[in-house]
Amino acid sequence: MLWLDAHADFNTQAVTPSGNLHGMPVACLCGHGPDGLTGLAGQIPALAPDWVRQIGIRSVDEGEKRLVQQVGLEVFDMRFIDEHGMRAAMAQALAGLDPDTHLHVSFDVDFLDPDIAPGVATTVRGGPTYREAQLCMEMIADTGRLASLDVMELNPAYDLRNRTAELAVDLIASLFGKSTLMRQTL
Numbered sequence: 001m002l003w004l005d006a007h008a009d010f011n012t013q014a015v016t017p018s019g020n021l022h023g024m025p026v027a028c029l030c031g032h033g034p035d036g037l038t039g040l041a042g043q044i045p046a047l048a049p050d051w052v053r054q055i056g057i058r059s060v061d062e063g064e065k066r067l068v069q070q071v072g073l074e075v076f077d078m079r080f081i082d083e084h085g086m087r088a089a090m091a092q093a094l095a096g097l098d099p100d101t102h103l104h105v106s107f108d109v110d111f112l113d114p115d116i117a118p119g120v121a122t123t124v125r126g127g128p129t130y131r132e133a134q135l136c137m138e139m140i141a142d143t144g145r146l147a148s149l150d151v152m153e154l155n156p157a158y159d160l161r162n163r164t165a166e167l168a169v170d171l172i173a174s175l176f177g178k179s180t181l182m183r184q185t186l
Contacts, residue, residue, distance in 0.1 A: 006108070009024060024037070108153045109153045110127070
């Protein structure tokens, strides 16, 4: 699973400063959290932490940081992207996919920098640019392994003349293979 987000979403009820459930889904999927949420998939954990790659992370609570490190979640935060580039981050995140991989992408629109995507409730400055986001989506599409997608956090009440919504549609089109030129897939 690729988790494109500004937030790690690895809080539990024991460490969350806010108590908001929307900061806990990755932890719950990996078996950390309330029984009523960790068991929804019928098995605990629903996902092994080493199946998850997080991209664009830049807002992580203190207790959450410890949990992320404890379980060994692979995180390509914005510092990594700044130092090595989106291409290197995505190449590492996508390494090891095989023909049997069901690749799920969770695209939280707050993954993007709020200068280009203001239409979210939980903006965090310093996210991927338009080109970095396009490259991310194109590299995922190039794998041919995308099998499912969820899109979160788009909030028209905060958007400016549909700017964020139109950008999200554009990025999702790239995720499904729209490109300027025909390229060979991996």
